[in-house]
Amino acid sequence: MADQPEAARRIVVGVDGSDSSKRALRWAVRQAELTGCVVEAVTAWDFPQFHGALGWLPPSSSDEAALEGRARKELREAVEETVGAQPSVEVRSDIRYGTPASVLLSAAREAELLVVGSRGLGGFSGLLLGSVAQHCTQHAACPVVVIRGDGGE
Numbered sequence: 001m002a003d004q005p006e007a008a009r010r011i012v013v014g015v016d017g018s019d020s021s022k023r024a025l026r027w028a029v030r031q032a033e034l035t036g037c038v039v040e041a042v043t044a045w046d047f048p049q050f051h052g053a054l055g056w057l058p059p060s061s062s063d064e065a066a067l068e069g070r071a072r073k074e075l076r077e078a079v080e081e082t083v084g085a086q087p088s089v090e091v092r093s094d095i096r097y098g099t100p101a102s103v104l105l106s107a108a109r110e111a112e113l114l115v116v117g118s119r120g121l122g123g124f125s126g127l128l129l130g131s132v133a134q135h136c137t138q139h140a141a142c143p144v145v146v147i148r149g150d151g152g153e
Helices: 019-035 061-083 100-107 131-139
Strands: 010-014 038-045 091-097 113-117 144-147
Touching: 010 019, 010 100, 019 038, 019 061, 019 113, 019 144, 038 061, 038 100, 061 091, 091 100, 100 113, 100 131, 113 131, 131 144
Parallel strands: 010 038, 010 113, 038 091, 113 144
Antiparallel strands: none
């Protein structure tokens, strides 16, 4: 066992392009600077709830590629806008199919920490805590940090 390389310690952060998720990413990068962890920026993509004109229809493979490609582009842009092209720590990007909460919980298995913003792009802006953040705090196998507010970073 001593000959096996040690797996990188990871901080997983949910990034959906919202201001809240960008604040979470900045916080995760600063924490990684202090702890020597790698930051794994994760986003989920899924098919729209009412896919097709007559309700839900199986998507074509081109729809799948387009949705995944858009998610990949949006994550790349959000990461670069938030931490720059040359961040101070290693930042990996990961695109996964599924609902945001399930994707984040899966990605955070064996992570040091899961970081999420308090409010993402969906839902009701007046809520104290978004459904994804709440689900993650209740079900994650690692500690969860929820970044709230407009400032005070």
